[in-house]
Amino acid sequence: MKIGMIGLDTSHAPAFTELLNDPGHQYHVPGGKVIAAFPGGSPDFELSYSRVDTYANQLREHYGVTIVDSPEAVAKQCDAILLESVDGRVHVEQFKRIAPYCKPTFIDKPFAVSSADAEMILREAEKYRVPVMSCSALRYAEGFRGALDDEESGPVIGVDAYGPMELQPTQPGLFWYGIHTVEMLFAALGRGCRHVRAEANDDFDVVVGVWSDGRLGTVRGNRQGNRTFGALLHRNERTHFVDVYADEKPYYASLLEHIMTMFKTGEAPIHPEETLEIVRFIEAANESRNSGKTVRL
Template identity: 60%
Template sequence: MDYFRIGMIGLDTSHVVAFTKLLNDSNNQHHVPGGKVIVAFPGGSDDMELSFSRVDGFTNELRDNYEVEIVDSPEEVAEKCDAIFLESVDGRIHLQQFKRIVSYKKPVFIDKPFTTSLKEAKEMLRLAKEFDTPLMSCSAVRFAVGLSSALEKFEGKNIIGMDCYGPLQIETNHGLFWYGIHTAEMLYRAFGKGCKKVTVTKNEDHDIILGEWKDGRIGTLRGNRKGNKYFGSIIHSDDQTEFVDASSGEKPFYAALLEEIIHFLNTGKPAIDIEETVEITRFLEAANESRSSGKTVLL
């Protein structure tokens, strides 16, 4: 196979255009070979303005600029492709859309957020196992070149803490799932699974999310709504502290992520343990609960 024929479900996010540019345009400076978007289902959520207000524009761009075939259902996408990108910006509908395509047994990448509750995350994992469908989900920031380079310096060392930061817009239906997923992915890439409790402090402009791991490590996520759009972190080991500019490096977030996805399509093995994705879902769900109650929430 020269390349994977990729189908997209949900054309209500800028990611669909960004990914298609990088995959389909071999002249792009950051072209990622190995896959081509050939078919897509627009979808969209009627009760979410950031979905329904954008779906037509992105659909037209994929059809008119990249000759992507637009079809009427997720099932048609699954029938016509080798691999599926479930891109719907509304994480609340990922489970119902996944149910419609999982039986086709095509590898599926689900864009962030995986879903918006632990219950749904567990059901998606169960379905993937039942139908032996390869599954991967994460934020593009997880594979930022700056973060990858920094973590290489900590190989063989004991990471004892991490403080992450980034923009944190709040969307009514998602809360911290909307942008908190990005800094949470950075933290989990360094720490792995094992968070036991989460506490959130907030005001109009800022949130601090503090996660305590079972082994005593503490990680923090600082989110702002003041206009600072930069992602980064500070990583601490027993004998070293390293600043991470997640935006550094010549390769953009999306290209680094797509390289990992193409590897996943070739091997069937995701770059992130899906059980970790499930825990991240619970981490953010618990953070939303803490944000509302002002209390520490156990995972």
């Protein structure tokens, strides 16, 4: 399968390309190869424009990827697309340019930085019947998936997820790094969050989501102290500590395996409505962290 990439301003671009294009890699993901890429880059986002040239050169020189001048040029010559642009603001415009080519597409996190943009992407996907998938790689960390699959202690009754939560002005509030822990929340609890409340200061955020069945999920974001991700997964009979670093297999590789399955089958493993609810959850959390009030989704 010929795979195209849009957006070479994130470390995910060389990471995914290495896993796909290097058959000697310990965690090589077979079935496709990145052959073409559009660099992209956002001129008002330093973490975007400062990395584009380095990653573009790396893909061209190390993996033989052809660098092209537009998203359309990628879509024309590929069977599936990895939309990797680190700036969630540009995803809707980039996706609208490639949707008419009807190629299955993975959109890296954040899917969008507003529910209006998220809805627009999903409308375009439905219009052109494009299979779309979006998530954080932490959703597929082996330690986390193992804890979710272990149902001997009963159903999940709550989740407390934590991780680093740096802020970036161009990616409002939790959209930049908080999305990782929010993804873990939804992977465990599913859809159905009704309202959220957030407390935030310069160093920490805590967000509490209340689901329609009464379950609670919390997200703790740290800008001081350790930079590790993890969770407490509460079941009826025990609480499971989730160590996302317990397995040697990188979660990028586990995510990429699910992406490749979606590319081949045309069936996304995450319902679009869940992706939309995650965006709305983050919007509501951002609103609450500014107002101090409970916000309904």
